[in-house]
Amino acid sequence: MTAALAAFEQAREERPVRLLQRHDNDPVFQTWMEIYGPDLPDAADAERRIAAALGAFAQGPRHREAFAAVAGPGAVH
Template sequence: MQPEIFVYYRIRAADSAAALTAFRKLQEQLAAEAVPISALRVLQRQDSDSSLPTWMEVYGPGLNDPVGLEARVAAAMAPFVQGLRHRECFTAL
């Protein structure tokens, strides 16, 4: 089974709009490559520090190469990430 990947990191609140634009732009590129972008989402933690919110990327089922895709997204998001990206992989039971 392919893993589902969860990646979390912090960004500066002031960069939120630009970071989301970069994520959406990459989603558009992926859609043009026939990647099922509905399996790639980004979330923001509700109880997060408003000046340094925590975001989570979710790479769900249906992606042919979730690890390779995560590397592409990491490169696109690199200018916005504060600290480390934390990646965790899970497989369905």
């Protein structure tokens, strides 16, 4: 996990990208999710770099999900 976190930090290059881990108690299979800041001008490039950096650590296929706020700050009505 330490090597994967270091790879993420290097690929992130100080961009506003957060890394979350699913909160369950599976000691073998971890699920990670990146959150790309809304003001990130090069999100597609950042995603490609991070995907490439973390590919060696993945235990399954990578997939992309996109969300929009429906309530709270930033919600679109």
